[in-house]
């Protein structure tokens with residue numbers, strides 16, 4: 001892709017918390033709720049955990065890495081916080097951990113599936129196992145936590161599930177297989193599961209969202225292609241350097257968006273893919289039915305004139 005072809009919005013995008021998303025507007029709004037955030041030892045997940053703690057939620061942090069810094073940061077905001085060292089792809093371990101969280105903090109009100117990884121390899125330079133590991137971290141883990149947590153939310157008639165997806169899930173992305181397809185899958189799953197909730201009359205009570213967190217210069221966001229891939233595809237490696245110049249979103253923007261969504265203030269966007277850099281009130285004010293009718297904030301395939309997506 002030619003960097004000069006990168007899409008540019010006609011209105012400036014947000015890169016830090018703004019208007020309704022500033023911490024003082026959300027402080028205490030999720031008081032007493034129980035939140036689970038995966039991949040919260042660092043980066044965007046750490047900001048999500050802290051934003052939820054600022055909003056009054058007790059936060060369970062799950063990560064492969066030591067997350068004691070996130071736990072301490074949450075506790076300093078006067079909420080309870082627990083940290084579990086776990087691999088989100090280990091379904092049995094995740095079931096145990098989620099059960100332990102329920103015993104320790106109470107039933108889960110807010111689930112944020114944030115843990116993610118990328119490989120930056122084309123299929124001809126990857127193994128199936130490497131590819132699948134990426135897919136499992138980014139998609140299988142999301143589905144396994146939803147399967148574990150959603151039944152309780154349905155019984156109680158309340159809850160918020162946020163899946164951190166990516167703009168990469170809305171595009172054809174060479175050299176990112178495993179990442180791009182897993183992110184697409186969770187955007188589609190989010191929308192489809194929300195429709196099942198609507199069918200049971202639960203749309204007003206349980207909301208799911210898939211988010212693009214913006215371009216964040218985190219470990220993952222600022223990663224480069226492995227040397228062997230850069231050697232074979234030098235133009236792509238150069239393009240990646242250009243791409244890194246676009247990474248200017250503070251992780252707190254995604255964090256505060258998650259806290260805001262958990263308050264139920266943007267129900268009109270339920271089931272949808274949302275780029276946190278867009279003005280959430282402006283987009284939500286269009287209304288769910290208008291956005292859906294126009295096929296916006298969802299994945300779709302268009303055809304040439306005269307052809308429709310027929311049954």
Ligand SMILES: NC(=O)c1ccc[n+]([C@@H]2O[C@H](COP(=O)([O-])OP(=O)(O)OC[C@H]3O[C@@H](n4cnc5c(N)ncnc54)[C@H](O)[C@@H]3O)[C@@H](O)[C@H]2O)c1
Pocket residue numbers: 038039040041042043044045062063064065086087088089114115116117137164165166167212213214215216217218219220221222247
């Ligand atoms: N940074 C960006 O610009 C950007 C853009 C689009 C989407 N995202 C998405 O945002 C999310 C957070 O990414 P980030 O940028 O903060 O990256 P990051 O690498 O800084 O953080 C990812 C976290 O997930 C954890 N993790 C990875 N695999 C795990 C596993 N198997 N079990 C438990 N924990 C695991 C890591 O230990 C780490 O703490 C990811 O889902 C990523 O795809 C990021």
